[in-house]
Amino acid sequence: MRDITLGQYFPADSVIHRLDPRVKILSLIAYIALIFCTFNFASLAFAAAFVLTVVLLSKVPVRMYLKSLKVIIVIVIITSLLNLFYGTGEPIWQWGFIKVTWAGIHNAVFVCVRIVCLILLSSALTFTTSPTDLTDALERLMKPLTVFHIKVHEIAMMMTIALRFVPTLLEETDKIMSAQKARGADMESGSIIQRIKALVPVLIPLFVSAFRRAYELAIAMECRCYQGGEGRTRMKQLHLSKSDYLSMIVTLLVIAGVVLFNVLFPHLI
């Protein structure tokens, strides 16, 4: 339990780390849209090359990226296989009801590369941006929503608090599990139903303490006169620097590039 790393921030000093988190989030969103607009191998390869460049620039060990890929490798394989067997057109290989077509192969490769690219780039975002920076940036990006009476600051504060308490609650779970095991609770054997039942002695104290912590935190915040986002200044102001503008231009160029490849080589399928 103690070895779980959440929030996966990997501190290092790289170009990507120094970018404004807002720029990173917006670029990621643009890229997610973009990767699904790649219609031929040229544009797909171009988009993938961009991801690899970002991965290399981030100075985060490639091992870490592979680790994050490991989690979804099963999903990638299953979706690729499904696409492989459900293509339309002339079968080039057939065995019973299973048939493989060129369109199937094409789809399988595209789905696989797209998912991998998505995961890599989102990992690059979480690896290079601390959770507080992320929520900060989200708060700023969602600010226009206040027009619709959405409490953006409150949402961002909730996210920050939730992230802050993940390690605390993990530690607490660990402690309570040990305490119940010391009283002979058996969590490692038995049927699924028995195992779920065995969780009750862990979950109840965990919820109780989560509520207690929430209550204490609320009081502590009120004691310091916290009353939401109105008129609140911030210690860390986000500023766009030269490299941020540069990276926005790069993102735009990549988009243009993908569109160009789509148009230039339509026959490449």
Add this chain to the structure above:
Amino acid sequence: MSILSVKNLSCVYSKGTPFEHTAVDNISFDVERGDFIGIIGHTGSGKSTLVQMLNGLLKPSSGTIALDGINIWDKPKEIRKIRFKVGLVFQYPEYQLFEETVEKDIAFGPTNMGLSEKEIHERVLSAAKFVDLNSEFLEKSPFDLSGGEKRRAAIAGVIAMDPDILILDEPCAGLDPLGRDILLSQIYRYHQQRGNTVLLVSHSMEDVASVCDKVMVMNHSHLELYDTTHNVFSEGDRLNSIGLRIPQITSVIDSLIAAGIPLKKGTLTVEQAVEDITEYLKREGRL
């Protein structure tokens, strides 16, 4: 034969990563049946890791722990049996309460042991008696109790398993002085009446001095000292050098001895000190 025999015990966390950390380093000791041992040391000196290894919650990286002469990891599948024999009360145990009534919560351990209803009921009653929780409390929800009562209920939950060795990790942490005294005297009474072995992890030298027969001093993952309480607290300088202090009364008496008044070195309780000083004054004819 010693009830507990520990040989070359070590525990390393996150082995093979940059976060590698040796919490317990090559410790050996024996515990005799019926001993009441205090374990003292700084935060992070390895006390909690040590006691969690003693009841099989943590697996040692190397070394052996023998309970009644049998290595507790001989049959890893039966480690739960060891946990019934070596009862461990965690720090702030009140946060582990979860049942509807105090009675059911105390019964959790004995139920896991697979005892009969009658036996469970008897054990719950006798365990509750040790911590002075009467039948009125047993019907209540554990969440309606006060902090001190919750703590006592949680300790009763471990006592009810009737372990051969009872280990308490900082049982008095966060209690007011009166609550401390009451809880300590209850633990002391449990030790006297059951004659079971008790290990008490504590930060408070006074607590350890008042109830324990022997003291184990942990320092930087090592076992620094292990001797009778009297002998350990006679080594004031050595304890000071590792940043621990001796009980206040012991250091007061030591200063008096240094000033030329013939008193006994290693006095552990205020009562004892009062007795010695009165006797000295009478001898001198000043009283």
